[in-house]
Amino acid sequence: MFRGKHAILDITGFVCDYLEASELVFALMKESTKLGTCRVVAENKVVYDGTLSPPGFSSVLVLDESHIAVHCYSTLGLCAFDAFTCSDKQESDPSRMIDFIHDQLIKVYPDIKTTKRYKLNRFATEEENNCQEYNDPVEINL
Numbered sequence: 001m002f003r004g005k006h007a008i009l010d011i012t013g014f015v016c017d018y019l020e021a022s023e024l025v026f027a028l029m030k031e032s033t034k035l036g037t038c039r040v041v042a043e044n045k046v047v048y049d050g051t052l053s054p055p056g057f058s059s060v061l062v063l064d065e066s067h068i069a070v071h072c073y074s075t076l077g078l079c080a081f082d083a084f085t086c087s088d089k090q091e092s093d094p095s096r097m098i099d100f101i102h103d104q105l106i107k108v109y110p111d112i113k114t115t116k117r118y119k120l121n122r123f124a125t126e127e128e129n130n131c132q133e134y135n136d137p138v139e140i141n142l
Helices: 018-033 095-108
Strands: 005-012 040-048 056-063 067-071 080-086 113-121
Touching: 005 095, 018 040, 018 056, 018 067, 018 095, 067 095, 080 095, 095 113
Parallel strands: none
Antiparallel strands: 005 080, 005 113, 040 056, 056 067, 067 080
16 A cells, blocks of 8 residues: 655756746646645745856745645756655645646746656555665765
8 A cells, every 4th residue: 555646747948037937836836736635834935046056946835745846947948846745635646736737837838848757656565665775875976
C-alpha cells in the first residue's frame, strides 16, 4: 500500500521575463491547489535578479498534505516543478496540480517543451518498496 504521490515536471524553452513569470506561476500554483482538498498553510516566493543567483525565481506552497514548489532559471529557459501530497484521496493527486499548471503555461508560452513528467508512489510499505537503498555516499560529477 502507498500513501502519497509525488509529481515532477521539468520544462525547457521557458525563456521569460522572470518578474512577470514569477507572478503568473505563483498564481497558477495557488489555483492548482483548489482542484483537490489541499489547503495552503504557508507560502513563499523569491525572485532572483541575477546579482547573486542567475535570474529567475523560486516559489513554494506548503500544504497541509505536503507541498508544491518551482524553481526557474529564466535566461536558460529551465523550470522545474514538484508536487507532493501524502493523502490517499484521488482528488488530492499532485499530478492534477502539475497538469493544470502545465496546461495553463502552454497557453501563454507555447514554445515550452516538457522534458520530464513523472508521478511516483510514496510512503510504500516494506513489502512494496522495491527501490534500492543508498546509505553510502555517492559522488556525482556534473
